[in-house]
Amino acid sequence: MAVRKSIAAMTSAEKTAFATALRQLKSSSPNGRNYNWYIDQHITFFNRTNDNISHAHQSPSFFPWHREYLRLLELDLQAVSDDPDMFLPYWDWTGPASPFTADFCGAVTNGSVSRGNFSPSWGWSLYRSSIQTNFLQRRLGQAASRPSVSTVNAVQSYTVYDQSPWNGGVSNSYRNRNEIELHNRVHNYVGGHMGTREAPNDPVFWLHHCNIDRLWWRWQQNRGVDTYQPRGNVGGVVDNTETMQPFGRTPASVRNISDLGYSYS
Amino acid sequence: MADVKRRDVLRYGAAGAATAASALVGAQALASPEAPAPGPTAKGRKAGPDPDDFNEVYRGKRIRGRYKMGVLGNLDLGNLKNLGADITRTLGLARQNEVFVNNRALAMTAIPTMFFPTDGRKPYVGIGLISAINHYDPVELEPNADCLRSLGKKVVDILGDLELSGESAEEHTH
Numbered sequence: 001m002a003v004r005k006s007i008a009a010m011t012s013a014e015k016t017a018f019a020t021a022l023r024q025l026k027s028s029s030p031n032g033r034n035y036n037w038y039i040d041q042h043i044t045f046f047n048r049t050n051d052n053i054s055h056a057h058q059s060p061s062f063f064p065w066h067r068e069y070l071r072l073l074e075l076d077l078q079a080v081s082d083d084p085d086m087f088l089p090y091w092d093w094t095g096p097a098s099p100f101t102a103d104f105c106g107a108v109t110n111g112s113v114s115r116g117n118f119s120p121s122w123g124w125s126l127y128r129s130s131i132q133t134n135f136l137q138r139r140l141g142q143a144a145s146r147p148s149v150s151t152v153n154a155v156q157s158y159t160v161y162d163q164s165p166w167n168g169g170v171s172n173s174y175r176n177r178n179e180i181e182l183h184n185r186v187h188n189y190v191g192g193h194m195g196t197r198e199a200p201n202d203p204v205f206w207l208h209h210c211n212i213d214r215l216w217w218r219w220q221q222n223r224g225v226d227t228y229q230p231r232g233n234v235g236g237v238v239d240n241t242e243t244m245q246p247f248g249r250t251p252a253s254v255r256n257i258s259d260l261g262y263s264y265s
Numbered sequence: 266m267a268d269v270k271r272r273d274v275l276r277y278g279a280a281g282a283a284t285a286a287s288a289l290v291g292a293q294a295l296a297s298p299e300a301p302a303p304g305p306t307a308k309g310r311k312a313g314p315d316p317d318d319f320n321e322v323y324r325g326k327r328i329r330g331r332y333k334m335g336v337l338g339n340l341d342l343g344n345l346k347n348l349g350a351d352i353t354r355t356l357g358l359a360r361q362n363e364v365f366v367n368n369r370a371l372a373m374t375a376i377p378t379m380f381f382p383t384d385g386r387k388p389y390v391g392i393g394l395i396s397a398i399n400h401y402d403p404v405e406l407e408p409n410a411d412c413l414r415s416l417g418k419k420v421v422d423i424l425g426d427l428e429l430s431g432e433s434a435e436e437h438t439h
Contacts, residue, residue, distance in 0.1 A: 129430055130397035131398070131433075143422075180378065184402070192423070196398055
């Protein structure tokens with residue numbers, strides 16, 4: 001059982017182990033998936049696929065799709081590190097702890113991670129980058145600020161999981177408010193590759209999405225674990241018991257994190 | 266409930282929201298005789314001799330583009346709150362627009378989205394243009410090329426001293 005910790009509570013050894021496991025996954029496929037597989041999936045399923053569904057974003061399945069996506073990565077990191085307790089850490093961007101340090105997700109110099117962790121010389125290569133560079137790019141704070149505690153609380157107060165038209169234009173929707181006001185905003189706060197469709201090139205992607213998953217879990221604990229919408233018979237989106245590509249799992253099957261083998265501290 | 270932004274220059278009937286994508290493609294051809302036939306993918310396009318709606322240097326990079334919104338130019342933003350799957354599919358038509366940064370193509374697509382102004386206005390629903398570079402930061406659709414110019418400038422701001430790669434020209438639809 002993985003216990004996902006805040007980056008503020010991680011030891012130096014845990015940070016090093018996490019970064020090392022990510023690098024190892026670049027060059028190995030312990031469960032038939034390497035790191036770049038995750039980047040491929042993010043690009044593919046950000047798009048509306050041939051089933052006319054946007055599985056990963058701008059749709060109800062935003063939360064469950066990423067929950068399963070993160071769970072698979074956690075399993076792969078446990079396998080590649082031979083550490084069954086390896087966990088995905090979460091970055092609570094409302095707090096002071098920063099992941100952008102030389103001993104963790106890499107420090108930024110003039111927008112580039114050019115030395116140390118997650119630099120090319122350390123062993124981190126970019127994949128399918130839409131920016132022509134070998135260096136991971138970040139533009140901290142250039143395009144957006146981090147969400148405040150009050151913004152997070154306002155988003156968490158929405159009571160309806162999602163509703164028609166089930167896309168990015170629905171206003172009274174916890175899913176859409178979280179996706180745009182929190183999720184998108186932090187992607188834009190980090191900027192650089194985190195603002196692109198190949199965002200998982202930046203390891204901070206996982207820390208950010210782990211926090212998004214944590215917020216959804218907290219919302220579920222207040223509103224109900226089995227609250228996914230739509231329940232069925234809605235075209236163009238993933239219903240509660242329809243399968244999400246490429247995972248073959250339904251939103252219903254990932255609604256309870258206890259059943260998935262992890263928890264949040 | 267968010268306010269829905271309205272523009273006097275964008276008019277469209279509610280029937281449009283219920284029209285299938287294929288029909289809208291046909292309507293586009295009828296309503297916009299000047300619109301070019303579907304061409305090769307953005308990846309296959311080269312910086313050709315076609316006239317540009319804007320062509321300027323911004324922060325040391327040449328940005329240029331052509332505005333070909335087709336049926337999107339007829340949308341009434343007042344109906345966006347009722348956008349369903351059919352009309353969402355038609356937003357992919359916006360990929361016919363062209364933006365180049367230093368002669369490198371930038372594929373884009375349009376999505377229904379909420380905007381959260383930082384100037385005190387209430388959140389509202391609109392159509393946003395995204396590309397591989399500004400994937401989480403849409404530029405709001407406007408009835409002229411200014412939105413493409415804004416998109417080009419945003420991308421340059423993100424790139425800094427760097428350039429687009431071939432991946433940025435890969436088409437995508439949401």
